[in-house]
Amino acid sequence: MSVLQAILIALFVYLGSIGSVVGNTLGWYDLGRPLVASLIVGLIMGNVPVAVALGLLLQLANLGSVTPGGAVGWDLSYATYIGVGGALAFYNGDMATTVALMWVFSTVGGAIGVAMWNLVYAVNLGVNRVAMKGAENANPRQIAFANAGLGNIIGFVFRFVPALIILITTAVVGSQTGFNVAEIIPAWLTTILGAFGGMMAALGMGILLSFLMKKPVHFAIFIIGFMMIKYLGLSMMAVAIFAIAAAVIYYSIVSAKEEKKQEGGVA
Amino acid sequence: MEQVTTENTTQATVSEKKLKPATLKRAWLIWFFWHGCSQQGENLLGNAMAHTMTPVVEELYTTKEEKSAAYKRSLTLFNTEQQLGAIAPGIICGMEEAVAAKEIAPEVSDAVKVALIGPTSAIGDSMWVATAIPLLLTICMTVTNMGGVFTYGGPLLYMLGYPILTAVISWNMWKLGYKTGLEGIHKFMSSGRLAQLTSAMTVLGLVVIGALTASYVSVYVPVMITPPGGETAAIDLDKLINNIFPGILPLLLTMGIYRLYAKKKWSPLAVMGLILALACVLTGLGYLTGVYA
Numbered sequence: 180m181s182v183l184q185a186i187l188i189a190l191f192v193y194l195g196s197i198g199s200v201v202g203n204t205l206g207w208y209d210l211g212r213p214l215v216a217s218l219i220v221g222l223i224m225g226n227v228p229v230a231v232a233l234g235l236l237l238q239l240a241n242l243g244s245v246t247p248g249g250a251v252g253w254d255l256s257y258a259t260y261i262g263v264g265g266a267l268a269f270y271n272g273d274m275a276t277t278v279a280l281m282w283v284f285s286t287v288g289g290a291i292g293v294a295m296w297n298l299v300y301a302v303n304l305g306v307n308r309v310a311m312k313g314a315e316n317a318n319p320r321q322i323a324f325a326n327a328g329l330g331n332i333i334g335f336v337f338r339f340v341p342a343l344i345i346l347i348t349t350a351v352v353g354s355q356t357g358f359n360v361a362e363i364i365p366a367w368l369t370t371i372l373g374a375f376g377g378m379m380a381a382l383g384m385g386i387l388l389s390f391l392m393k394k395p396v397h398f399a400i401f402i403i404g405f406m407m408i409k410y411l412g413l414s415m416m417a418v419a420i421f422a423i424a425a426a427v428i429y430y431s432i433v434s435a436k437e438e439k440k441q442e443g444g445v446a
Numbered sequence: 447m448e449q450v451t452t453e454n455t456t457q458a459t460v461s462e463k464k465l466k467p468a469t470l471k472r473a474w475l476i477w478f479f480w481h482g483c484s485q486q487g488e489n490l491l492g493n494a495m496a497h498t499m500t501p502v503v504e505e506l507y508t509t510k511e512e513k514s515a516a517y518k519r520s521l522t523l524f525n526t527e528q529q530l531g532a533i534a535p536g537i538i539c540g541m542e543e544a545v546a547a548k549e550i551a552p553e554v555s556d557a558v559k560v561a562l563i564g565p566t567s568a569i570g571d572s573m574w575v576a577t578a579i580p581l582l583l584t585i586c587m588t589v590t591n592m593g594g595v596f597t598y599g600g601p602l603l604y605m606l607g608y609p610i611l612t613a614v615i616s617w618n619m620w621k622l623g624y625k626t627g628l629e630g631i632h633k634f635m636s637s638g639r640l641a642q643l644t645s646a647m648t649v650l651g652l653v654v655i656g657a658l659t660a661s662y663v664s665v666y667v668p669v670m671i672t673p674p675g676g677e678t679a680a681i682d683l684d685k686l687i688n689n690i691f692p693g694i695l696p697l698l699l700t701m702g703i704y705r706l707y708a709k710k711k712w713s714p715l716a717v718m719g720l721i722l723a724l725a726c727v728l729t730g731l732g733y734l735t736g737v738y739a
């Protein structure tokens with residue numbers, strides 16, 4: 180990994196984080212998703228197939244990554260860009276080692292990202308004073324500067340800079356000195372991290388289920404999806420299309436029932 | 447009598463203060479790009495809300511005192527899901543118009559703003575963030591898995607498709623909020639339509655998550671049971687379990703994590719620690735029973 184590549188990746192760490200200058204729709208929910216982020220890292224590092232293969236693993240583990248109420252449980256932008264970028268810097272053709280390395284980088288990156296988010300959340304309190312002054316002066320430019328200007332300067336400093344430091348001290352130095360990570364990662368550790376990765380997808384699913392599974396009947400619906408793959412052997416795409424069709428049918432039945440009830444009430 | 451007429455005429459003149467469509471769009475654009483900037487624990491999205499209101503306030507009010515008062519009100523605590531939740535700032539724009547026209551008191555607008563936080567967050571979080579995004583990602587991951595050019599195509603599809611789709615819906619939610627106001631939302635919510643839509647989305651989400659669990663969660667028990675005397679009669683425990691119930695271990699793990707996260711309120715980090723511990727134990731078993739050398 181060259182210094183320029185590290186700078187570019189660190190820049191995307193910032194762009195994909197919450198409240199970056201491109202907005203959360205283009206940032207956190209788009210550039211910050213591992214599926215997209217891994218393509219970008221792959222393009223920067225010149226190895227898209229391996230990057231996206233790593234990204235798919237991270238995407239599954241973090242499919243339930245949302246931020247209800249501003250509480251960031253896990254900084255996905257940091258975890259993905261550092262994880263995929265760091266692992267790719269040491270890629271030498273052995274996928275198992277690269278996957279193991281990706282989990283190490285992404286866990287460290289994600290944890291630092293959470294710390295940075297908490298820091299930003301505190302430092303941003305200072306922005307409120309500037310915004311309040313803008314309100315007192317009835318100055319729209321001052322309010323805009325407080326929110327989009329100061330907010331982003333703080334965000335940039337606390338996201339770009341730490342990400343760059345992590346990448347330079349590990350990936351850039353390591354890969355340019357010809358350091359062979361595969362030699363220091365023992366086989367048993369690669370096996371453990373492989374098993375860890377396989378089970379991490381369950382975390383993504385568990386978090387998603389916590390939003391949707393509220394009644395016993397929901398478990399029944401969930402099991403149908405599970406069995407469509409395990410027993411019927413359908414592809415993921417087929418299940419997704421069946422599910423959309425089922426939801427549309429369900430909606431039309433329920434809303435027809437509701438209309439009938441309301442008509443009955445009027446009569 | 448005379449007083450009433452003068453009051454009516456003044457009201458008629460000020461209530462003509464209707465926001466220009468361009469102003470509304472400018473406010474939405476500010477919201478769309480900068481709703482997440484400078485959030486903190488004091489007023490959450492308050493700064494972003496005040497920033498969003500700048501074109502609206504500048505158009506509706508003339509004196510510095512009026513503008514300053516309006517900005518101060520827009521700086522108070524605010525939060526919502528920021529994409530579909532755009533309905534909330536849409537409503538707030540409509541309310542500000544009514545406040546400027548002296549149709550409602552500022553206090554009413556403030557109360558509505560606080561009341562919007564809960565329901566609009568809930569719509570966005572459950573329908574968009576927890577259902578639509580994972581579904582879209584799932585479809586794009588499936589495309590990516592087809593390999594070849596799709597390695598690029600899958601991520602690109604999400605990268606471009608997601609923001610375009612979201613922007614269209616967000617702008618329409620904003621307009622809906624502005625036009626129908628709190629009453630419209632109230633009607634919409636009490637009509638049961640929203641509940642129906644949410645439960646239909648829930649069906650969709652649950653089936654897909656079930657399928658994802660089956661496809662991608664892998665738990666491998668590397669245990670060989672070798673009966674004394676015969677290496678050839680060794681039983682692969684993992685195979686045995688999967689012959690009885692395919693995928694029972696991934697299913698149990700997922701349900702277990704769901705319980706820990708949803709009911710026992712474990713943090714994702716704690717769950718990750720548990721998964722790592724489990725991976726160590728399973729790998730250790732593999733070495734002990736001779737599956738790994």
